[in-house]
Amino acid sequence: MPLSSAERDAFRQLAADLPGIDLPVYAQFAKDPLDPIIGLGDPEAPLGFFGRDPGRDEVKYGEPFIGSGGQIARKVLYTHLHGQPPADFDASRSLSQQFFWANTVPYKPLGNKAWSERVKKTFHPLMRRLLIEHWHGTQLITLGREAFLWFGIDQSKDERARLEAFWKREDRFDSRLEVTLETEEGARKTLTLHPLPHPSPLNQTWYTRFPGLLERRLAQLEVGLGR
DSSP states (O other): OOOOHHHHHHHHHHHHTOTTBOHHHHHHTTOOTTSOOOOOOOTTOSEEEEESOOOHHHHHHTSSSOSHHHHHHHHHHHHHHHSSOOSSHHHHHGGGGTSEEEESSSSOBGGGOOOOHHHHHHHHHHHHHIIIIIOOOOEEEEESHHHHHGGGTTSOHHHHHHHHHHHTSTTTTTOOEEEEEEOTTOOEEEEEEEEEOOOOTTOTTTTTTHHHHHHHHHHHTTOOTTO
8 A cells, every 4th residue: 555645745744854864875876865765565464564764775776674684684584484585686575565664764864873863753643654554464573772662752651661661671572562553633553562673783782693583573473475
């Protein structure tokens, strides 16, 4: 289910006043820096993936989770589904249509630094609406601390504290947490978050362990070709 023209315009209007978009990378690939990078995938998919923000390759191809970190996740996911790793980039990319994919902010920041809390808060209502209205699933794998704690934005102090306390648990990558999102019009949805570390080579503590952690999540969720 693609964005409607009104939804795309809403993102573009917010981005027009957003400092910090990596304009040189967008120019390098002749991409419009106001166009959001959102891979909505299958709205009926029971499982979704939620990350921090797009990178260079995401700008190039116009969809999330397609760069180096995303390819690690896709390789594990593809192998889990098919019993063998993807033969090429196109095979890995085919997963885009089978799951739901999104980020906290759908624009690449300068220097690949995380967007500020203010920026994430600005885009939160629009991203929240996508999770509630565009995707009908409820099981969401979050990648990294920024993506997980995003669900505390615009929530009560107690709810933010609950998320922060969960992230500090040693068993956080084996446990799950339910959260409820609500649109400004009052539509509500409860999601089950399955946090994992971000699959970045810079994340030395968890990088080598990430494939095994994701495979364990997929097994727990009984993810298969028919699900």
